[in-house]
Amino acid sequence: MKVAVVGGGSTYTPELVDGFARLHRGLAELVLIDPAADRLELLGPLGRRILARHGHSGRLDWTTDLDAGLAGADVVILQLRIGGQQARISDETFPLECGCVGQETTGAGGLAKALRTVPVVLDIARRARDRAAPAAWIVAFTNPVGIVTRALLDDGHRAVGLCNVAIGLQRRFAGLLDVPPDAVRLDHVGLNHLTWERAAVVDGVDRLPELLARHGPELAEHVRLPHRVLELTGTVPSYYLRYYYAHDEVVAEQRRTPSRGARVAEIERELLELYADPALDTKPALLAERGGAFYSEAAVGLLAALRDDDGAVHSVNVRNAGTLPSLPDEAVIEVSCRVGNLGALPLATAPLAPDIAGLVGHHAGYEELALAAAVHGGRDRVYRALLAHPLVGQHDQAERLTDLLLANNSEFLEWAR
16 A cells, blocks of 8 residues: 655654554555645654665665656655744734634634635645546545545545544543543534534444443543533543533633744754654654544554554544435534445444534534635635534624735735735
């Protein structure tokens, strides 16, 4: 299997290479693709040393030439960030001027990221269609994953979206239950970064009620939500639900503290210094502070299932296609799926509870409008998407946020200049 990583200059890359080195012996070739040649000159050699340390026979190369890197790839992983950490810092700060959450994957900041990202992703995917192996898979780890995945599917690509929220909670549940992670099968449901765990099945028995009874306060603290929310819903929500269930509290916190992006930029500078050490042949401990826990395990497990047709269950972003009757078939949802070489098939799932269904439906409507704005451009489309977002929803805020978003992103949006 040849895997091409677009955005291979990311400081995440050693995490991904380490996962392949430990868990995926079927990897024949890994190619890191990035326009930043200086980063590739650090990450490429480090990746080779990590593979060698684990005795992996796969070859690792790197290139700034997208077309050359895509040639013959069986899988294309997207982990790019258009605008880098400076754009992220913008996404996390300009919404605060309107009293709205500043976050890079949801709210006005998430829309800004979608507008910057979708056109670039579609260009990459169209080039991969001509240069990668027939029936190659595109795995989108680029946020906002749900919108990016739908853009790819609407454009006719063989794509699936991946997030690390579910695997992180699976590992936490497994630790509390003292069972291997693979023994826990989640009923993971919702949209990307808007998900709930409704069951944690071990040997045919749902252990989530037990987890909530014994460890409810601990789990609530982990996702930074009131314990009462977990009690009443009978679920463990993603920590991203805090932006919805505790919006004003989050805004107040964000106004008092530096943005997450500012801290990540510092971590990245430190990581790149570490990566320059020719003796380094492992991912450094500091990488854990960068975020993306279990990213490599999620990615490698998904790729193995697509290749081996083993029917393993993974939580991924796929077409709704009737899975959640309250949503249009063409929507992209994030649910537990059985994965094989034909793709990911959602497991049978119970209807959503009314409160969850309402929020999911509201957000799915926003995502459809956000994708239209990302593909076609236009101030009115941006405004309409913001007006539809559950975290905005007011005319004055949507108008002001539209102006701020476009002012902060004009260099990336040709139509907005």
